[in-house]
Amino acid sequence: MIKRLVDAWVRQRFDVDKMRGPVEKQLKKPLPHNVGWFHTLGSMSLFLFLSQVVTGILLLVYYRPTVNEAFESVKFIMTKPYMGWLYRQVHAWGANLMVIVVFLHMLRTYITGSYKKPREVTWIFGVFLFIFTMIFGFTGYLLPWNQLAYWATTVGTEVAGSVPIVGEWIRTLMRGGPSVGSETLSRFFVIHVIILPWLLVLLVLIHLFLVRLQGVATMERVDEEKEVDKAHGTPFFPTHVLKEGIVFYILLGILITLAILAPFDLGEKADPLTTPHAIKPEWYFLPFYQVLKYFPKLAGIFVVTLAPIFLFLWPFLDRNKERDPRKRPFAVGFCILVLLSLFIFGVVGYLSETERQLFGKTYYFDVYGLPHAGTAAEHMAKLTDAEVK
Ligand code: HEM
Known part of the structure; x- marks a missing residue:
């Protein structure tokens, strides 16, 4: 049936046979032997991003980005439209899972030394993707206009305001005025639903183009890496694609299970006149927020901004040519130290003021x-x- 349709209609309009070659070349491209389940974390990030786009579009049908209507419109979505509660919860959980999965993907490429020559630029685009994923979460958090979101945004924008010289300007740019209000909501809305999604699409396309162009990294030393040939590699299709299908299916199951068993509470509507006790940012900003408390303002900002700068520069700082983590004790030890610090400061931040x-x-x-x-x-x-x- 499909073949007949293609023969009778498509073939007479498009040169299908000419396209077949390049498509097949990409599908059959052999992947190195070290490619396993951990190599599905990149496509898992992509899957979660697409899920956010779909559920985000559904939310936009009823969401109203004004101070008077935002909270009520989210409440409405959670109670009235068909499956509204489900896509709101899947969107909220998806945002959290995306941060985790993108972080794990970054960790995987770090541990396998995939950021090394010639893939430094792929890593740099990745760091942008990670930062924009966090900003996605930060801007989306305010949109339900509840107490928690309002005060977390007040604190978050206040922190940005303490950056020397440009801080004041950044804070006003983010808030659209002296305090968080209707201007802030409009700005965060535009960033969250227009600027960031398109920016992420562009960055993901460049990131994936680079991955395809250079091929997935092997575990060989940087100066000994050879192109993978068909006889020694694993085919992208069907072997790796099948793995990706399985993890997508599991991810979807996790998202729906979490949405049903652990739904996010909407809480109370934002009240700029009632400051709640112990305001905290979202969990993925918590370690940095906690670190800021131990330093004088300026020194704290300096320490926290060092982290992304360090991430961008890491492929150029690490001069070791080995990729195998067993031969990179310093890089792996440093990574364990950072992970431990993030965990400890995160837990301490969570416990603080409780x-x-x-x-x-x-x-x-x-x-x-x-x-x-x-x-x-x-x-x-x-x-x-x-x-x-
Ligand atoms: C929305 C976020 C992201 C998406 C959708 C994405 C997608 C992908 C995909 C599909 C791959 C190929 C398969 C794999 O290795 O998993 C890949 C490879 C890669 N990604 Fe990402 N990625 C994202 C974020 C990041 C981040 C945050 C980093 C690091 C800072 C990063 C660094 C890399 C590197 C270095 C490779 C090459 C891996 C290799 O050759 O072994 N990516 N990415």
Whole structure:
């Protein structure tokens, strides 16, 4: 049936046979033997991005980007339209999973030394993709216009404001005024639904073009890398494509399960006059936010902005020609140290300014994450006493 349709209609209009060659060449391109399940993390990132685009378009049907209507419109989406609750939850969970998966993909390319010559530019485009994925999350977080989002954005834009010289300008540019308000919502909306999606599409296309052009990295030394031939490689189609299909299916299952079993609460509508206790950014900014607390303002900003600069420059700083992680103890050790620090500062940030029950006792974790026996109120009272003395 399809063959007859192609013969009768398509073939008379387009030179299908001429296209077949290049398409088949790409599909049959052999991948190195080291390509396994971890190499599906890149396409998993792409899958999540596409899922965000689809669910984002569905959300746009009813979402209203104004201070008076945003919260109510999200509430409406969650209760009235067919499956509205599902696509809102899949979008919210998708944003979080995308940060995790893109990060894991970056980690995979780091551990296998894939960022080394000649793939430094692929890595640099990747770092842009990672940063824009985080900004995607930051701008999207404000859109439901709830208390949590409003105050997290106030804090986030305040941090940007402490950058020397240009900080004030950046903060006003982000907020569209002295405080977070209707101008901020409009700006974040435009960035979130127009600028970032198209920018990401462009960057992903360049990133994938580079991956295809240079081929997936082998585990050989930089100066010994040879082109993979058919006899020694794994075919992209069907072997790798099948793996990708399986992980897409599992990801979709995870997204829907999380949407059903752990839905995100909308909370209360934003109230600029009521500051909640302990305002915190989203979990993926939490380690950086916590680090900022330990340094004087300027030094903190300097430390935190070093991280992305370091990521961009890493392929040029690492002069070791080996790709095998067992032969790169410094790079791997450094990576473990960074991961541990992110985890520790993240946990401390999560615990900070909360009251917890540990081994049958109540502890209050102060703003620096230090535990104090007793409740928050008792701690505050002690502080006031000390201050009085
Ligand atoms: C939306 C985000 C991203 C998408 C959709 C994406 C997609 C992909 C895909 C499909 C591949 C080929 C298969 C694979 O190795 O997994 C790939 C390879 C690669 N990606 Fe990404 N990527 C993203 C972000 C990043 C980030 C954040 C980095 C690092 C900073 C990065 C660095 C690389 C490198 C170096 C390769 C070559 C891997 C090799 O040759 O072994 N990518 N990417």
